[in-house]
Each structure stands twice: as structure tokens, then as C-alpha cells.
Amino acid sequence: MAEPGESQENMPTADEPLLRTVDLTRHFRLGGMFSKHVLHAVDDFNIAIHEREIVALVGESGSGKSTVAWLLARVYPPTRGEIYYRGRQLRKLRSRKDLLAYRGEVAMVFQDPFSAFNPVFRVSHGVMRNLVLHRPELGREERRREAERVFDSVGLSPKMLTRFPYEMSGGERQRVGFAQALAVRPKLILADEPVSMLDVSIRAGVLNMMAGLRDQEGVSILYITHDIASARYVADRVIVLYGGHLVEAGPTETVLRDPKHPYTQLLLSAVADPREKVESISADTGEPPKVINPTEGCRFRWRCPYAIEKCSQVTPRPSPIGSVQVACHVAVAEAEDVSTRTGTASVTK
Amino acid sequence: MAEPLLEVSDLSVAYLTEAADVRAVDQVSFTVDRGEFLGIVGESGCGKSTLLFGVGQLLSPPGEVVGGSVIFRGSDMVRLTGDELRNMRWRDYSVVMQSAMNALNPMKSIGAQFKDTLQAHGSMSSAEIRERSAEVLKLVGIDPTHLASYPHQLSGGMRQRAMIAMALLLTPQLVMMDEPTSALDVVAQRSLMSKIKELQQRLGFAVLFVTHDMSVVSRYSDRVLVMYAGQIAEAAATEEIFEHPLHPYTRGLMSAFPSLRGPRRELLGIPGSPPDLARPPAGCRFHPRCPEVMPVCLSHEPELYPVGGAEVRCLLYAEQAKEAV
């Protein structure tokens, strides 16, 4: 299986990922046309998503995870870099027909179940519009049946099609969000924090539903979240973002069992499990990363207990350590330096 | 045994609207001892925030206390006048809200707001005010130079800390917090919680902590109240609740957390959704969603039954309670 961040040329066609990005970058100019302040939301981001897999994009606020989703959904264009969908460059898609075709294969689910629906319309509105726009071959009766089918596949009764959003609970609305996405028969669903705003007891149902979509409908999901525990539950692979940079990526169990990047370690130690007793004290107060006019170098260095001089001079790029990609000078150096490790404080366990 | 600091008895809070009377809090009773950290946990709509507002006399129409009493330092707060309450606020008890941006004045510097609070409650000289303000900021881990900063100039985590500092200005005996960490990221949350616990142990105030996230209180609280549909479902020492949850709802909540360590098991969650408090179900309010429901649960409303050191509102334990008497 091709790993995230693998070189853009020489992609093996047999294993062509569904979607991959090359140095995806997005900057925002803050404060007017002539301002000098540039927010680096995402920088040089490389990802590959394959069929039938759930990839978790984990990060906190300011990490750029939502920006990645909006870039992939083509809400706005990247500042630099390329997105390839099934081998075709998205930038080259100009005609309405091509764009619509892309939107018919890559759909998005939003975080806030309360603002994701137009309160004026019934919940069937989004599903119907999606069917009209992306599956024009269907007649009226067929559309109605499709709407019922997608509602069923997310665990909602077809009777709910006539309800208004305010008549449904948060968990039900999120399922409608997925139903809307499914209506176009997508290959990939971009789920932007789909369970963050739901009660804990409801999340399980939605997470299970997502896993079911991958297994039964063959849909890939980019699961964006700040909750690494839920990422463990549904995702096949995990990508950790910090300050717009990819810091660690790899198979879920590997990354979570043996995190190599100091930020991943910090994140894992901060997540509390109600059943856990171990208290790990950290002096880190959770200050957000500096992403406005950032300088060269690792963006985590100010909070990193292992930072060396190189960290403030050279921006670390993701490098492979085993089956995982890690963007950390210290971790990479240590992994290379196995034979001469002297037992002083080390990043890797 | 020392008298409890706060004693809430049969407190009921309702929202009186033209559409319907909604009883958001239904006859809730609990006590808080000096220096105790009490966690009030529940999901959306359970009434935990309303309970906090009811206890702190912070309700505004159409919300009203419609029954019960809140005895704090010898007086029933429900019956106090506005002036008496104003005297007590910040001095004897203070409140930290969910979003600092809602509670802090964006037009004034932090120092100015601290000064306002201190001046409203007695006479301190300017020098004393400045000294106290710097002191509380240091307590929460903020550099005192930030007294000159405006709220929007601070990060989210720092703003919440500033709110907590403000709550400690007059060293109250009770600090009530409504989801103070919800808007923060995981690392900032953890940091803020340890700071709160550290301060609590150092200064000795009691904490009433409302949250929807059980894991946040699991490490820091002495006791936990689990609320459901306006009532207390279970009340017990923290360790007890997490190791031996008794109420099916509490058990359901525990099993809804995906674990980071240990084997991956299937998450179950709790099917259905909380009841409409304008028309609560007959009998036990949790019965439509309960995996251990019995026929009697549909018609009989359970009381809070004592089981060991805990209290559970569940008919499964009714017999046990009777036998124990």
C-alpha cells in the first residue's frame, strides 16, 4: 500500500490511490489586500487516500485540518500544490461538467448538525438536490426510492424524510448529513468533525455507521477530528497535523502504540480515559501554534522538550521510520542512530 | 461532622413559557462540604447548567426557581434579596462560565475588570488592588504584565485562566464552574484542570464543576453527580462511579468512550435520545432507552436509593435499599 507523502512521480498505477495531494498549501492574507500578515493554514501537505479505507486527520485548532477538507472539497483553490483525483489534476478541471463530476464523487459532511441544514426546507431537500444535480438519469419515482435507500443505509426511517431539521436530534441530523453525501454515490466522503458536537452516548452510533459505510458501501472516509481516541476506533490510518504541517502518519495501531513525534506523544498523554488512573504531568499549557508569518523550522519547537538547534533552522519534512512517516529531526536522527544510542533522554521509546 | 458548606434541598427550576412549563431541574438535593470537588455530569438537556444557575441565583426569565432551598453559609439563597446576593457574589461564592468571551468585557483590560470587581466589594487602596490582581494572575500561571491586555489579545486557554483568576479575587469558599474547559483543546484542557485542582488544594475552596465530559472530572473530583432528564441518576464517590457504575445510564456512558489503550472493543453508546422535558415519560425517565428495563419501570418513578456509599435512581436497587433498612 502506498504510504502518505510518497514521491509524486512514479506512482504505481496498479495501486493508484483514490486521491493524493502533492505539497498542498493554503495561505490566507489577513486584514485586507495590502496587509503583510499571511496565515499559513496548511503547508506542503502530502496525503494519499485509497479505496475502502478510513483515514483520520487528527489535530487541534490551528492545525489546518478543516482547511485540508475544504481544499479537497474545492471550496477554494490551494495557494500551491496539486490535488490528484484518480490520477487527474483537479486544477485542470474547468468545465462545469468536470467539476460537477468531481463533486459527484467526493462529498462532504459538516461538523455542526445545527447549521448544516437550511432551516427553511425539509431534510429531504439536500438529498433531492444532490440527486437532481448528480444523477440526472433518475426519474422522480426513482429519486424518491433512492432517498429512502440512503436514509435506510444510515439507520434512519424513510418517514423522517418529511421532517424539518429542528424536529430532529443532533445525532439524527448528522446521519442525514451522511445520507446526503451518500446520495451522490461518492467514492470519498470528507467528514469534518462529524461527531464533535454530539453527546458522547450518540457518537458511538455514528462512528459505527461510518465503519459500516466503509465495509458495506465501499466508501472511503477522511475522518477529521481532534479526538484521537475516536480515530483509533474507526480509522485504518492516522495522520497528525500540527500548525499546518504533517508531523506523523501511519497505521493507526502503530502510531498510537508507539508515537514518535513529541507532539503526538503530548496529545496522547493529554487525552484522558475515564477508566485510566495514571496521571502524567506536563508543563505544556496548550498554547496554539504560530502560523502567521511563520519562520523556517519546526513549528512545535517552542513547546518541544527535545528541540535541538537544527529544529529552529530547518523545517523537518516527513521521513519514514518503519511503517510510519515522521517530521522530526530528533526522532529521525535517533532512529538512524540505533547503534550509538547512549540511554539519555530519547524521543522514541 | 462539620456542617456542609452548601446544602441544596429539593431544588426545582422551571422555564415558564407560553408554550409549556418545562421543568429543567426536578427536586435535586445534594451537599458540598468545605474544600470538596463535586462534579456534575450529564449530556445535553439534562439540566446541569440550569442547576448551576439555579444554585447561584443566576437565572433570568423565563427561568425560575419553583421549589426547594439552597442553604449556603446559613442563609437560603433562594429567599435572599438582590442586594444581599450581590454582596455574597464574588466574596463568598463565584462563578466561572463556559466561555470567557461571554463573561469578560471585550472593551476593558483584564486589570480594569479585576479592579471593578474588587472595588464593588469593599474598600481597597489602588496599590492593594494592583497587588491582589497581580497575585491572582500569578496563581493561574499568567504573567502579571497581562493586566494591561484586552481579552481578545489572549489565547483561549489564557482567557479561561483569567476568568478563574477573577473568580478567586476575593478568595471565595465556593467556586462554581460551568464547562470551563469545553472550548479548549485537549492539551489546554488538561493543563487548566491540573491548575484548578492545584489551586483548590492550595487555597481550600470547594468546587462545583459542571461538564458533559466525564473524563475531565474523573481525575479531579471527589464525588460525582450524574444527571439525566433533570434528576440525579446516580451520586457517588468518583472512584466508585467509575469502577462500579450502578445506574444503567451511567454504565452506558462509560461504555461510550472509545479507549486509547487496551483492546479495541465495540462501542455501544445509548440508543435513542433524552426525553422532552415538557412531556417526560411516565415512570422512570430513562426507561425508553434502558437496556435493563423491567415492566415496573414504565409505571413507577424510582427514588434515589442508597446502595453502599452511593445513591441510585433505579428500580433495580429498590429491593436492596429496602432490605438495608
Place this chain on the structure above:
Amino acid sequence: MATDAASNTAITEPAAVTDAEVRAEPRRFTRAVLHNRKAMVGAVILLIMVFVAVFPGLIAPYDPQATVGPPNASPSSAHLLGTTQLGQDVLSQLIWGTRLTLWVTVVVSVIATFISMIIGVTAAYIGGLTDRVLTVITDVFLILPVLPLLILLSAYLTPGVSSLIIVLTITSWAFQARQLRSQGLSVRNRDFLVAARVRGERPLYIILVEIVPTMTSLLAASFLALAVFEVGFAASLQFLGLGNSGELMWGTMLYNAQQAAALESGNPWWALAPGLAVAVMGAGFALVNYAFDEIGNPALRPVRRGKRRGRASA
């Protein structure tokens, strides 16, 4: 624009109430009007006006243009508001004038609201250069000095209702455009609009089908606010002589009365009655607007005083 994903609070029900309000607006509006005394009074006034406008013949005692009594007569049992300089019944003129007055007010308000909505929402939604251009245009129209413009236009336009409508619309559409643009900006990044974009909807569709229907209460409130203003403005313009005194409206009555020096030497009611009528109609629109304030701000809604137990005055 990146979404702020920090908040992971489980949402409580109040957010859903807002959506319910938007959806059930017509019903809620009716209820709000019925429960709000001010709005009820306003609604009654307007309904009466509409009735009078539609069936003037049923109520007016005389033909408004006919000479039916002595000139400049004071109010009497035969002529409740007296007569004009030509012996016409003032009351009948007032009644028959309601129709055109109401018509002009409503038409101008509707068209101006529509234009300002299109411009405001488009500016908000498309943003960028389009927004800047439209905002500049709006500002230009806002600061247009009305009177000089009118005098200029009156040289080219024949005095009358049509010209009045044109002039009023041109000079008043800009008032609400700013407000509607603000509203447009506030909904612009709501997820359901982004969702519409992501599924491939065209911008025009999004503006007309997804945005505008969510703004119905604001549009209605804009319409009403504008109407209050237009009644007075139309009458003022006619009073200044920019109307056609042959068309029977309250404003033209004022003009004619002033020309005949009714206040000083004739029947003062000839001037006072239309003035009062304008004020009453304006008040009617303004009062109904109170019901919208209530919908928009739940804190203003009447609270049922329920059973209070053990609550001292606080």
C-alpha cells in the same frame, strides 16, 4: 475560510429553537401579533385602511370631486370634516384618497425592498470586487440629496403617481441594502450554504433559493420600516407641489389645502385631516413592526407569570 473547530461542547436544545422559529415564521408571526398589544393595534389600523381603500364607495358619504356644500365650511353633521374651497366634502376625499396613498406606499416599499435585497445579498455572497462596487453604488444612492434630485427630475418627469413611485424608489432602496448585506454576511459562512456550494449549486440558485427564504422576517421588517417612511415622504413631496393635484391622495390634499390657505382663512380640517391620516397609517406600519422585534429577540416575548413560591423580591 477555516472553520473554528475548537468547540466540542455538546449542543443543547436552544439552537434548535432558532431553526424552528425560522421555519414556522408565518404562524409565529400571527401569534406574535395577536399577543402583542402594540402590533394588534397596528394590524387593526392597517386592516381598516385596506378596507377603506378597497371599498371607498361603501363608506364615503359623497362623491369626492363633486361640489356638495358651501365652500370652506367648518365641520358639521352633514360634513364631518367640513368642505374644501370648492365645496367638496373633505371626509369623502380622505376616504377616496386612501386607495392611491396605500397603493403608492406599498408598491414603493415592495420594489425598494426587493432591489435592496438583491443588491445586499449579492454583495454579501459574491464578495470581493462585486461587493465593493455594489457597496459604493449603495453609498452613492444613500447620500444623494433628495430634494435637488427631485427638482431635477421634476423637470423631466410628468408629475403624477408613476413619477412619484420612480423617484421614491430610487431614493429609498439604499436604506435597507446595508442591513440586508450585513444579514447576508452573517449567513454566508453557515454550513448549509457551503454545503450547497460543495454539491455544485450555482451562485444565483444559492442566493435566491437558499439565502433569501431564510431572511423572510428581516425582509418583512424592512418592508414595514420602509413603508412608515414612504407614507410621510410621498405626502411631503406632494405637499411641495411635486405631485399631480388632480390625483386624489392625502399628499395632494395637503397641497391643495395649503394653496388655499386653509389653515389661516378656510377650513383647517382640510389640512389637518390628511396630515393626521398620514401619521396614523405610518403608525400602523410601525406598530406591526413591533411583532417582528419580538420574533427576532425572544427576550422581549411576554413571560407567563406562573406560580412563584418562596421567591423574595430580587
